[in-house]
Amino acid sequence: MVSAVFHGPFGDLPVTGASAVATEKALSKPPNTLKLVATNEAGTRAMAQLVTQISADSIDALLQQPAKPAYDWRALLLVVLPPLFGLGLLAGIWALVSLGTASSIPSPVDTFKQAVAVFSDPFYRKGPNDQGVGWNILMSLQRVAIGFGMAAVVGIPAGFVIGRFEFMSRMFNPLISLLRPVSPLAWLPIGLLVFKGANPAAIWTIFICSIWPMIINTAVGVQRVPQDYMNVARVLNLSEWKIVTKILFPAVLPYMLTGVRLAVGTAWLVIVAAEMLTGGVGIGFWVWDEWNNLNVKNIIIAIFVIGIVGLILEYALIKVATAFTFEEVKN
Secondary structure (H helix, E strand, O other): OOEEEEEEOOEEEEEEHHHHHHHHHHHHOOHHHHHHHHHHHHHHHHHHHHHHHHHHHHHHHHHHOOOOOOOOHHHHHHHHHHHHHHHHHHHHHHHHHHHHOOOOOOOHHHHHHHHHHHHOOOOOEOOOOOEOHHHHHHHHHHHHHHHHHHHHHHHHHHHHHHHHOHHHHHHHHHHHHHHOOOOHHHHHHHHHHHHOOHHHHHHHHHHHHHHHHHHHHHHHHHHOOOHHHHHHHHHOOOOHHHHHHHHHHHHHHHHHHHHHHHHHHHHHHHHHHHHHHHOOOOHHHHHHHHHHOOOHHHHHHHHHHHHHHHHHHHHHHHHHHHHHOOOOOOO
């Protein structure tokens, strides 16, 4: 058995057996080898400490991360349920009215079945006055688009001029205040007299009822532009064209789009009444024709069609207004 004694600062330490052999082998190695072994051991210990620290930091970071919130079913129910309850209330009142009138007002179920039959072939043609509901809707939208487009071409520039110059504002304000309250249908006979036709008379009626909201809202927007903007334009000696395009137009755009929304809603309301009086092809004429045929189911279907189309137009204009302005456009 091999034994050895080492002299150290704490006295003689005996080492026996395998420990002595390992110690003798270690001492027999060259000094450079001993340094390399010590360096490797120190690097291994440092690497272990680093891995432990990284693991601890990763665990702390994961614990500090907020838990992913669960899906908010309450918000979804608040969005979906109220409209469903409203439609259910409407259907219930409708059914009670149908029962109370001895079915002279058709029930929701009967009207739905008729709607399926009507929309199964919405674009049929059986004569100039017998066409599907699809053609009637498209013809009404065409009249609205033409009349509304003409009103925008005239009304928006007129609003800029009236709002920009005080003399023009004082000149046209009495005229606008006088003509704006006139019912749009009161202008229909004038259109028939001047244009000698039902279709241009209906377009004229759309034009005259759509122009006032655009003129008024655009003029108000121009008048509410901060005076500091105009003072800067005066200092920079900007031309009138640059004042309109660089200062007024961006500031007035929200007001102008509000006028456009109001004008489209008014135009869609008026075209139904105008087509009832003028005849031809259109959703208003379709309603009047179904009344002459005592087909109440189709009249109710037309009411829903008019409402849905108006809702789509309103929603589309809200999206356009949101895309072109930095302000939230509320419906």
